[in-house]
Structures are given as C-alpha cells and as structure tokens.
Amino acid sequence: MKDGLISMNSTRTPIIISSVATVTLLLSACGGEAADGADAGQTLRLALNQSEDHPSYIALENFNDHLAENTEGWEIDVYPNETLGAQAEALQLVSDGSVDMAIVSGAQLENLNDDFMVFNLPRVFDDVDHQMDVIHDPEITGDLYASLEDSHSFTVLGGFTQGARSVYTTDGPIETPEDLSGQNLRIQESPINIAMAEALGGSATPMAYGELYTGLQSGVVDAAENNEVSYYTQGHYEVAPYWSYTNHLVGLDYLIINSDVLDSMSEEDRATFDEGWAAAHQEHTELWAEATEEAIAGAEAGGAEFSEVDDEAFDDELTAMVEEFITTDSQQELHDAARDAAE
Ligand code: GCU
DSSP states (O other), X not given: OOSXXXXXXXXXXXXHHTHHHHHHHHHHHGGGSOSSOTTOOOEEEEEOXXXXXXXXXXXXXXXXXXXXXXXXXXXXXXXXXXXTOOHHHHHHHHHHTSSOEEEEEHHHHHTTXXXXXXXXXXXXXXXXXXXXXXXXXXXXXXXXXXXXXXXXXXXXXXXXXXXXXXXEXXXXXXXXXGGGTTOEEEEXXXXXXXXXXXXXXXXXXXXXXXXXXXXXXXXXOSEEEEOHHHHHHTTGGGTOOEEEEEEEEXXXXXXXXXXXXXXXXXXXXHHHHHHHHHHHHXXXXXXXXXXXXXXXXXXXXXXXXXXXXXXXXXXXXXXXXXXXXXXXXXXXXXXHHHHHTOO
C-alpha cells in the first residue's frame, strides 16, 4: 500500500467525467468479440471502484496473470477508481454485456433479489474467515448465485470481504447512537443500509462511493461507515478524522460476470478460470489483515484518531434488524445455514 492518495484524489474528477466517453468507446470495441465460440479467449473488462493500492485490485491483477499464463487468450483488464462508472451503473453494464465483469457490494444485489439481504445484515458473520467459508460453500449458497441469470444476465462467482465496517465522522468521535443524532451518515444505496443508518443513530444519506470524499469535505455528509482499508485508500481520513469502532457488520463484495461470457468458455478454460478466482479470493483474504494494519497506521500518521464505542448501546437496534429483514423461508434457511457454519 502506498501513500499516493493525493494523486489518486486529484485524478478522481476527470476519471468520473470521462466514464461516459470510456464506456462509449468500449461499446464500440465490442465488435471484436470472438465469433467462433468456446475456445476463443478474450480480454474481459472488469469494473472496480477501488484504487490500485487496494487488495481487491491486487488480487484481481494476479487473477489476470493466472489466466494469461494458463489459457489461450483469456485475460482480465481491471478498470479501477470507478472508471467504468459507480457500482450501480457497472452492474447495469455487466447485465447488458457492454462490460464483462464487476465487483459490486452486496447492497447492489440486495436490490435485485432479497435473498442477498441475508448476507448484508449485522450479526450474520462473526469474522472474515467465517464469511469467506459461508459465501464460497455451494451447499450453503445453493442456487443464489445463479438466481439473476434469467432476469439480469449475470452470474455471481463469489466474493471478497469488506472486513468489519465502522463509523467515521468529521466532527468528533461517537460513543453511542445519540452522538450521531442529526448527523447525515453516508450509506450505500439499499434498504438495509437505510435501516442500519437509523440503527446507528444517524440520518441515512445514500451516495455513490466515489462521491464520498467530496461529500465529507463539503459537509454534505457528516459521517460515513466503511472498513479501515477504504478509509485510508480513499483518503477519507483527511476529511473525517474520527474513527469510532462500531464494527456493525462484516461487509461483502461480489464478483459478477455476464452469463453469456461465462458460458462461452471451454470446459478447460472455465476450470482454469475457477482455479484463478479461488486463488484470488484466498489471496485477498490473506492481504486483508495486513492491509488493515497498514491503513490504520497510515491514517493515524495522517492525523486520524481511532476510538472504541459503547458496544451495548448499539447492540439492540442492530440485532433487531435481523428479525426485521428476514421475512421469507428462503432467507431464513440461508441465515440458519450461515449461522450453523460459525464456530
Ligand atoms: C467498500 C466496498 C465497496 C463499496 C464501498 C461503499 O469499500 O469494498 O464495494 O462500494 O465499501 O461503501 O460504497
């Protein structure tokens, strides 16, 4: 992980502005797709909203190396920093086939199939290892990852952890939900996130990730919640230096791929692809702990203060969300299976 946040932030605005032009270019490049079916590899465009020093970018680059070395022509070109659009837009582009793959947060999938809500709730995963075991166990996930193929033409392949998420603020640390009262808390765009903002005591303010630095800086929002790695790599600690360890949930990112692209792989290439992806998410989990420590040290060196909260003061409201959002048998089954897999 490097300190190059200033250069990253200074490139953000032009990157977003140019995203429409980039996508137009990519759309016109789609004609180059191999026409002769299964054996012809292609370069897969992958939309990511993280910077190049984030573990997700690093693990995906290594996934690309694995494919480039072991298949005939399959490669992954990772577009970081929302170059291809924020997650909601990237998901749409994968669905219509103009982008091949994307990393999207669970919040985005919850909006399409409410079974995905189960994995976005507080108290479902005890820690990163439990989460990775659950979400990569086909006995637990069943047909969840194929559930959007007919309606949205993409397949979920599994995911990367977002680690434990906590609150950070522009105006002093918080200890209880009352301390967030009246503060605009930026959240991801989904029903669970709105309820979570309220459980944490703040006023829910949905906003795309790439807009958040400016949102905090300009005072449009007073607070946000994320993991330490995003807090550091996005430079948010510069404008919201008070981190309060609410640890309200272990978040989850998914890797999605256009289903036609996945189906066009030969059996052999698909096996190599699956092997590369398994290695990538394992590497991501290994990098995560180290990246978190580096992020804390980097943010502290930049003036951020990390403090504990009164856990009990948050507990009832967060736990109540599980009952509020689990309303169907299939959600209940997924939840029970995930909890059964906890140590
Ligand atoms: C994390 C996560 C992203 C997500 C972001 C957010 O950084 O990895 O996928 O977009 O949180 O809060 O929007």
